[in-house]
Amino acid sequence: MKKFLFIILTILVTSCAQPQKQISKTAILITDATIINVLDGSLQEKQQIVIDSGKIKSISNIVENADKYTTHINASGKYVLPGLAEMHAHIPQPSTNKERIEDVLFLYLSNGITTIRGMLGHPTHLKLRQEANTNQIVSPRIFTSSPSLNGNSIKTKEEAITKVTAYKKEGYDFLKIHPGIKLDVFNQVVKTAKDVGIPFSGHVPVDVGVRNALKSKYASIDHIDGFLEGLVPESENVNPNDNGFFGYNFTPLADESKIEELVQLANSNEIWIVPTQSLYERWFAPITAEELLKDPEMKYMPASTLQNWKERKGQYTKGNPNFNEPQWKQFNNIRRKLLKQLNDNGGRILLGSDAPQLFNVPGFSIHHEIDGMIGAGLTPLQIIQSGTINPAKFLGKEDTFGQIKVGLDADILILNANPIDNIKALQQINGVLYRGQWLSKKTIESKLEKIAIEASKN
DSSP, X not given: OHXXXXXXXXXXXHHHHXXXXXXXXTOEEEEEEEEEOTTTOOEEEEEEEEEETTEEEEEESOOSOGGGOSEEEEOTTOEEEEOEEEEEEOOOOTTSOHHHHHHHHHHHHHTTEEEEEESSOOHHHHHHHHHHHTTSSSOOEEEEEEEEXXXXXXXXXXXXXXXXXXXXXXXXXXXXXXXTOOHHHHHHHHHHHHHHTOOEEEOOOTTTOHHHXXXXXXXXXXXXXXXXXXXXXXXXXXXXXXXXXXXXXXXXGOOGGGHHHHHHHHHHTTOEEEOOTHIIIIITSSSOHHHHTTSGGGGGSOHHHHHHHHHHHHHHTTTOTTOOHHHHHHHHHHHHHHXXXXXXXXXXXXXXXXXXXXXXXXXXXXXXXXXXXXXXXXXXXXXXXXXXXHHHHHTTOTTXXXXXXXXXXXXXXXXXXXXXXXXXXXXXXXXXXXXXXXXEHHHHHHHHHHHHHHHHXX
């Protein structure tokens, strides 16, 4: 018996002498969170999330030594989902001062956007991508296109080969296609891109047409470009160059019975779609510039930019003899039908608003885009997927971001309400983690106030 007690005491003394598991000074603990599963919308309540070195280290019902964590975020009553991706973003060109570039990047983050896909690349964006992805600057994760491939930059097949090959070698993530490219030159772009292994995305040049574009296997077609023109029967014998703003001029000629054909062609070729619906419900829409300028986020844009937006909107609407509200309503209804059917047949929709663009303030514009998607009939879960798991799939980064999952980057949005119940909850941000870097609501508000002050000076 004495021997037995001696063994028990020895075990107890030895266990007490064991040092407690050390908690990293850089570790972050989120407690009592309700995690939203973006795959099916289900909820996982009262979860404890441990983050360190930019990664989600553990997710469990309990956590030991909670008081030992230097950063402890109480998420009781809060909802946690992956950071969003803005899949049609614009990064300022180098002519913009460094401070303003960093402010634009922060505007995205302030709205929970932890990944952006820059759609008009520049050599300086390659360095910026590296600085962002290694947390040298406060910024979303960056993917960047090449400089524009358009009717002026590539006029011959030889130019197409040279530039596509060079952009691949320089390290751009994908090619940006703009209008004006002739069909034979476009076909050479496609061939060379496939030969060297670089995807291409963007507009559908008029000379190419949406059917050729879909068959060429764009990675993504942005703005649902070319689709409305594709609804016009050949018997109308129109001049394709008379299409106007994304096909608006052809609206009365559109045969909506052709929508199914185009949608099936997009689905069979596995084309992703970035709708940028907010462009057509704000910039190219009957709403006045004066009304749009009342939006609270306009204070984050320089006065000179706002004046430019006002003038350009007038040129496209008030100053456009072809623009009228009844035709615009028909145009927008067709776009919404296209968006809904493209989503229902393949689900390859990516959240993107084209910001900064006319009256689309970076970060904030994503909520206007969401309004347009709701108007088209998409559900809150489908919209959340378009900004989380879908971009991860599209970019081949499902092992990096897009879900709240152990081993993935800690890109996390903490909300005060459940966006599955009401998508407006995406605007009720309690805090944002981007690759493990914590931005509290107080920090976000303080930085936004400084951005507004600077913008008012320009």
